[in-house]
Amino acid sequence: MSKNTARKIIVANWKMNPSTFEEANSLVLNAQIISEKNKKTDIVLCLPFVWLTDFSHKNFGKLFFGAQDLFWEESGAFTGEISPLMLQNSGVRYAIIGHSERRALGETDEMIGKKIKRAIDFGITPILCVGEKVRDSSHTYFDEVKNQLVLGLAKLSRSTVTKTIIAYEPVWSISTTPDRKDATPEDFLEMNIFIKKVLADRFKEVGKSVKIIYGGSVNEKNVASFFGVDGSSGVLVGAASLNSEKFSKIVEICNESKA
Ligand code: PGA
Numbered sequence: 001m002s003k004n005t006a007r008k009i010i011v012a013n014w015k016m017n018p019s020t021f022e023e024a025n026s027l028v029l030n031a032q033i034i035s036e037k038n039k040k041t042d043i044v045l046c047l048p049f050v051w052l053t054d055f056s057h058k059n060f061g062k063l064f065f066g067a068q069d070l071f072w073e074e075s076g077a078f079t080g081e082i083s084p085l086m087l088q089n090s091g092v093r094y095a096i097i098g099h100s101e102r103r104a105l106g107e108t109d110e111m112i113g114k115k116i117k118r119a120i121d122f123g124i125t126p127i128l129c130v131g132e133k134v135r136d137s138s139h140t141y142f143d144e145v146k147n148q149l150v151l152g153l154a155k156l157s158r159s160t161v162t163k164t165i166i167a168y169e170p171v172w173s174i175s176t177t178p179d180r181k182d183a184t185p186e187d188f189l190e191m192n193i194f195i196k197k198v199l200a201d202r203f204k205e206v207g208k209s210v211k212i213i214y215g216g217s218v219n220e221k222n223v224a225s226f227f228g229v230d231g232s233s234g235v236l237v238g239a240a241s242l243n244s245e246k247f248s249k250i251v252e253i254c255n256e257s258k259a
Pocket of ligand 1: 013174175217238
């Protein structure tokens, strides 16, 4: 197994939680404590916009802040949208883009492609979520993921693609998917190799250096196995990141990992 020497990343996706600033503050303070003890990984907390800028302006060392979406225009008549310029001016360093829950609300690969490009234009690292809805024996899920990658990264060049992170999140393994199933580290390994191949076909050698992380019901019991997959650059944690005890354990396990 080859060692991945670049710094790994733990992304927390809070989704539309929590409901109060007090709760958000307590989760951030906990993450700050664990990030100070943790030397090996960067932690990125992706908060709802309404709480985000309370923290993103301040320096928390290796604890960073991200949005859960952004719009591709800089300013103007786009009611309800948040621009990459606003995020840049607020110290936001990352943005999840193309999450399956946003795709389910109508976001298309073309919209995602524009968002990815504009995030990079404004110095924000996009975390592009890809992942198939179901797995069938005919393996069409490879085409589904390839399509999401090709369209999502369509506006990037060899020099900009390395500024993205790919989060492989099989929708069938996400904690809130009805009748969900557990994905295995082998599922992630196989898709990780496939994603690297798609990126290398499109962007040549540099495509292989794009970070790929895993998301989908990551918790303190399974995180070591996903974090340790060959070629894994880390994990994206949803539900478990809203529980300080569980999230601390997850970070601790990643930090102790030899991977
Ligand atoms: P989960 O969420 O860890 O609760 O499955 C992950 C995600 O949807 O980003």
